[in-house]
Amino acid sequence: MSRQSKLSLAVAAASVALMTGAAHADEVRVYNWSDYIAPDTLEKFTEQTGIRVIYDVYDSNEVLDAAMLSGRSGYDVVVPSNHYLTRQVSAGVYQELDHDKLPNMANLNPELMDDLESIDPGSRHSIPYMWGTNGIGYNVERVEAILGEDAPVDSWALIFDPEVTAALNEGGCGIAVLDTGDDMLSAGMAYLGLSPLSSESADIEAAGDLIAAVRDNITYFHSSRYISDLANGDICVAAGYSGDIFQAADRAEEAGHDFSIAYSIPKEGAALWFDMMAIPADAPNPDNAHAFINFILEPEIAAAITEYVVYANPNVAANEFLDPDILNDTSIYPDQEVMDNLFVQEEKPLAVQRVRTRTWNRVKSGI
Amino acid sequence: MSNNLVRLRRLFKPRRGWVIAVPLLWLTLFFLLPFGIVLKISLSEAAISIPPYSAILDYGHETLNIVLTFSNYLFLTTDTLYIAAYWGSVKIALLATVLCLLLGYPMAYAMARAPMRWQLVLLLLVMLPSWTSFLIRVYAWMGILSNNGLINNSLIWLGWIDSPIRMLNTNFAVILGIVYAYLPFMVLPLYANLTRLDGSLLEAASDLGSSKLNTFFKVTLPLSMGGIVAGSMLVFIPAVGEYVIPELLGGPNTVMIGKVLWEEFFHNRDWPVASALAMVMLAILIIPIALFHRYQSRELKE
Numbered sequence: 316m317s318r319q320s321k322l323s324l325a326v327a328a329a330s331v332a333l334m335t336g337a338a339h340a341d342e343v344r345v346y347n348w349s350d351y352i353a354p355d356t357l358e359k360f361t362e363q364t365g366i367r368v369i370y371d372v373y374d375s376n377e378v379l380d381a382a383m384l385s386g387r388s389g390y391d392v393v394v395p396s397n398h399y400l401t402r403q404v405s406a407g408v409y410q411e412l413d414h415d416k417l418p419n420m421a422n423l424n425p426e427l428m429d430d431l432e433s434i435d436p437g438s439r440h441s442i443p444y445m446w447g448t449n450g451i452g453y454n455v456e457r458v459e460a461i462l463g464e465d466a467p468v469d470s471w472a473l474i475f476d477p478e479v480t481a482a483l484n485e486g487g488c489g490i491a492v493l494d495t496g497d498d499m500l501s502a503g504m505a506y507l508g509l510s511p512l513s514s515e516s517a518d519i520e521a522a523g524d525l526i527a528a529v530r531d532n533i534t535y536f537h538s539s540r541y542i543s544d545l546a547n548g549d550i551c552v553a554a555g556y557s558g559d560i561f562q563a564a565d566r567a568e569e570a571g572h573d574f575s576i577a578y579s580i581p582k583e584g585a586a587l588w589f590d591m592m593a594i595p596a597d598a599p600n601p602d603n604a605h606a607f608i609n610f611i612l613e614p615e616i617a618a619a620i621t622e623y624v625v626y627a628n629p630n631v632a633a634n635e636f637l638d639p640d641i642l643n644d645t646s647i648y649p650d651q652e653v654m655d656n657l658f659v660q661e662e663k664p665l666a667v668q669r670v671r672t673r674t675w676n677r678v679k680s681g682i
Numbered sequence: 683m684s685n686n687l688v689r690l691r692r693l694f695k696p697r698r699g700w701v702i703a704v705p706l707l708w709l710t711l712f713f714l715l716p717f718g719i720v721l722k723i724s725l726s727e728a729a730i731s732i733p734p735y736s737a738i739l740d741y742g743h744e745t746l747n748i749v750l751t752f753s754n755y756l757f758l759t760t761d762t763l764y765i766a767a768y769w770g771s772v773k774i775a776l777l778a779t780v781l782c783l784l785l786g787y788p789m790a791y792a793m794a795r796a797p798m799r800w801q802l803v804l805l806l807l808v809m810l811p812s813w814t815s816f817l818i819r820v821y822a823w824m825g826i827l828s829n830n831g832l833i834n835n836s837l838i839w840l841g842w843i844d845s846p847i848r849m850l851n852t853n854f855a856v857i858l859g860i861v862y863a864y865l866p867f868m869v870l871p872l873y874a875n876l877t878r879l880d881g882s883l884l885e886a887a888s889d890l891g892s893s894k895l896n897t898f899f900k901v902t903l904p905l906s907m908g909g910i911v912a913g914s915m916l917v918f919i920p921a922v923g924e925y926v927i928p929e930l931l932g933g934p935n936t937v938m939i940g941k942v943l944w945e946e947f948f949h950n951r952d953w954p955v956a957s958a959l960a961m962v963m964l965a966i967l968i969i970p971i972a973l974f975h976r977y978q979s980r981e982l983k984e
Contacts, residue, residue, distance in 0.1 A: 377948035384951070386732045406730045496949070535851065536934055549830070665728055665952060672949045673763070676942075679934035682766050 342367040343603035346382075346390040348590065349374045350562075351445070353616075353623040360610050366603050374539070383408045388595055391604035394444050397434045397589045398497075398660040409440040409593040416605035417442065419612030422632035430659070431589065441591035442608055445558075445626040448649070448657060449498050449586040452541070452560030454488070454551035456574040461486035471506035471581045474554050475525055480532035489534035489550030491541035492526075496675025497660060498586060499526060499554065505584040511658045514667040523674035527681075536679055542566075545576050557646065561625040578646045580653055587657035589629070717964070724957035725750045735953050754958035764959065767942040768966060774853065774928075774938065775921035778860040779868075782917045783910065785861065786868035790909070791902075793869070794876035801877075808869050820859055820930050827855050827931070851933035859927040864920065868913035875909025876902075908981050915974045919967055939963055 345357075349372040357368045371390075373379050376399045382388045383395075383403055395403060403409060414420060420442065427443065435441045451473055458466050458473075461483055467473050474480065480490060493499055501511040503522030513519065526533075534550055541553035546566035553560065557578060564576035592611065594604045610616060617628040618636035625641070627648050634642055641647055649657070663671070676682070726735040726749075740747040758764045793804045811819065826832045827850040834846035849855055879902060887897040925940030932938070939959065946956035 375948075377951075380951065381948060384732055384734045402730060406732055406734065408732060665950065668950050669952070672945055673761070676763060676945065680937050681935060682763055682937055 340600070341365065341603075342369055343392065343600055343607050344369045344371070344390045344598075345607060346371050346373060346379065346388070346393045347444075348372060348394060351394070351590075351624055351626075353619040356611075356616060356620060359616065360607065363610065364603075364606055366606060368607070383595065387597055389599065390595055391598040391600045392592055392594060392607050394590045394592050396660075397431075397591060398662050400441055400591045400593060401434055402662040403593075404435065404440050408595060410596045410598065410601065411439050412442070412594065412608075413605060414438070416602070417609045417612065419609045422612050422614055422617075422630045424629050424631040427629045434589070434659070435591065441593040442612065443629040444590045444592045444611065445620065445624065445628055446587065446589040447557040447626045448580050449493070449502065449554070449556060449588070450560070450578055450580040450646075452545050452553045452555050452563060452576055452578050454545065454548065454574050455577050457486075457488055457548070457551045458483070461488055468577070469579050469582050471502055471583050473552055473581075475503060475506050475529060477529050477532070480529045483552060484532040488552065489544070490532060491544060491550045491553040491555070492533050492536050493554050493556075494536040494538045494679075496671045496678075500671055500674060501586060501658070501660065502554065502581070505581070505658070508583075511584055511586070512661055514663065516670045519667075519670050519674050523678050526678045530678060530681075546570065546572075548572060548574060558624055558626040561647070565625075580646060580649060580657070582656070584656050584658055587654070587659050589659075720957045720960055723953050724754055724961050725752070726954050727751050727753075728952045728954050733953070734951060751954070754954045755962070757955060758958060758962060763937070764939075764942065764962075767937050767939045768963070770937040771922045771924075771939040771963075772966070774857055774860070774936075775918050775924070778857050778864065778921050779914050779918040781857065781861045782865055782868040783914060786865055786872055786913060787910070789865075790869045790872035790876055793873050794879070805873070808866050808873075812866055816863065817926065819863070820927060823855070823859055823862065823931060824850060827858075850931065851936075853932065853936055855931035855933075856928050856936055856938075859931045860917075860921050860924060863927065864917040867916040867920075871912040871916065872906065872909040875906045875912075879905055908977070911974055911977050915970060918970060922967060923963060 343366050345368055347370065351372070352370075357370055361367055373382075376396050379393060379395055380399050380403065382390075383393065384406060400409075420438070423443070427446075428438065431438070431443060451468065451471070453468055453473065458468060462479065467476070467479060472479050473483075474490060474492065483490060500519055500522045503525045504513055504518055505511040507518075507521055507525060509518045509521065538555075539559065541550060541555050542559050542563045543566070544550040545553050545560065545563035547570075548567075553563075557580075560576065560578040564578070567574065567576045592608050594601055594608075598604050611620075612630060614630055614632040615636050617630035617633040621628045621633065622638055622641060625647060645653065722738060723735055726738050728734060729736045736749070736751075738749055738751075740749065789808070793801060793808075796804055824831075828834070829846040829848065829850070831850070833849065834843075837843045838846065883901055883905070884897055887901050888894075892900065923940055924938065925944065928936045928938045928941055929944075932941075943956050943959050943963075946952050946959060
């Protein structure tokens with residue numbers, strides 16, 4: 316899932332808003348994150364059910380949110396992240412799921428579903444699609460060369476500590492940071508030992524000050540460019556999304572570079588997020604939407620998607636079809652100890668969101 | 683009085699009415715209606731609903747309640763960010779307009795003076811780049827300006843610099859991008875204006891002993907004022923609200939109103955404040971539009 320420039324999305328959002336095509340009984344319109352499905356998933360679905368899939372992609376929650384809140388999006392299945400879903404549910408965006416049409420729900424991991432109780436009680440409106448974490452991707456060899464063997468690669472210090480980042484910067488080693496205030500300010504608060512979900516302005520601003528202090532050592536703020544830059548060695552530390560960093564690691568390996576990219580979940584705590592499949596209230600083909608969601612919950616299908624996009628799936632029955640290298644990789648499927656240290660972003664009231672957006676703007680622009 | 687009546691009657695002659703109807707419909711559909719919607723949203727309150735703002739009209743218990751919220755406008759004055767963003771946009775747009783004029787005027791002048799058979803080719807050369815997608819052309823600039831892009835690599839290869847000069851993600855890149863993208867909008871009205879310039883006036887000037895430079899400043903330039911004003915407006919107005927170019931070429935310290943508007947709309951999900959921002963931007967833009975209009979009507983009278 317590469318969350319690329321928001322621009323293409325604005326265009327997509329505009330066209331989506333215009334799209335109110337007539338419903339066809341034999342099709343399902345799916346709106347999902349970009350690069351977030353296996354190449355043969357849709358084909359297999361059509362083969363099995365005879366339902367044609369119209370598949371569009373977005374790369375930020377904001378764009379999906381705007382499309383949903385405008386109403387009449389024309390889509391049957393959309394995949395918002397958990398903290399956006401909650402608010403959209405309260406705005407009445409989604410219809411209740413008919414669990415009788417989703418027999419494959421039995422495949423879902425019960426422990427994970429318990430975690431989701433606070434987000435969507437009883438899975439009334441949504442089913443998890445994939446999940447992942449926000450952490451640090453780094454160039455193993457170059458970071459070691461600059462910071463030595465005891466480099467704090469398991470800590471947000473690699474991004475937020477002024478001395479560490481200055482050393483990296485002087486060593487010609489760029490640092491990239493996600494351009495989302497929500498993710499980075501929460502990480503900053505976790506690093507400061509504050510609650511990462513704090514709604515106190517003082518806490519949010521403290522995290523802002525923390526990042527502003529290392530601002531000059533940060534090469535750029537961007538939410539997807541780090542994938543190729545990490546892979547090419549143009550930057551060597553990035554705060555990013557787990558699957559994106561694994562993608563960078565794969566690309567670096569394929570290119571045969573003399574360095575490798577690793578992913579770590581910082582010990583101070585990191586965000587755990589879920590992307591949730593939901594059906595808009597005005598979906599033209601709700602039956603087909605249920606069929607699609609149920610199909611994604613097939614163990615082989617979920618396993619194939621995970622192997623392709625390197626994000627964990629919530630499907631416990633899929634584990635036996637999964638490459639053991641992925642299943643046993645604790646940076647993809649963290650163990651319980653790490654899981655306990657993760658936090659799940661919540662929806663925020665407008666006043667708190669405002670403080671976060673404004674603080675983030677101050678971090679970046681200095682105004 | 684009777685003169686006015688004649689004019690009025692002429693206006694409402696059936697055929698004339700039809701001619702006016704098309705632009706009128708256009709204006710209503712694509713300006714007045716969207717304007718009304720944005721104005722309406724700017725006077726509502728953000729809410730968790732579809733659409734995500736409160737209704738300003740509410741009919742219940744046999745009463746019609748109209749609730750207008752002006753707090754969104756007041757809110758814009760509470761934070762210096764918004765003023766900084768408006769100022770940033772106007773500054774960058776002004777600079778880009780001046781650069782477009784300095785580049786575009788000689789181009790248009792040369793085109794208008796070129797032999798007739800060349801003019802069409804030159805005109806095509808100005809317009810041809812706009813036949814490819816605007817987005818792709820801006821992306822191309824990213825490739826040219828980036829640290830390991832065309833310019834930096836060539837300069838390093840030539841041995842003129844050791845480490846890349848940072849050009850992408852700066853205000854310089856934004857201005858460059860705007861000048862590049864909007865240059866045709868400056869050149870075309872200027873060209874149209876300059877080709878209409880009466881050559882006998884220039885001859886008269888030279889007969890009277892005026893130097894070429896003097897003729898240019900005393901005759902050509904004043905007569906092409908209409909083209910200059912039109913071109914400058916066509917560049918300045920869209921440049922103020924430009925979002926794509928600063929997003930792709932600008933850096934974190936490029937604070938322009940388009941970006942702030944995006945943040946209000948998408949990050950804060952506060953459509954009313956975003957709409958209020960847009961209304962204020964429109965108010966700022968109406969000043970040059972009104973000036974342009976006054977200039978135009980004065981010219982028409984002459």
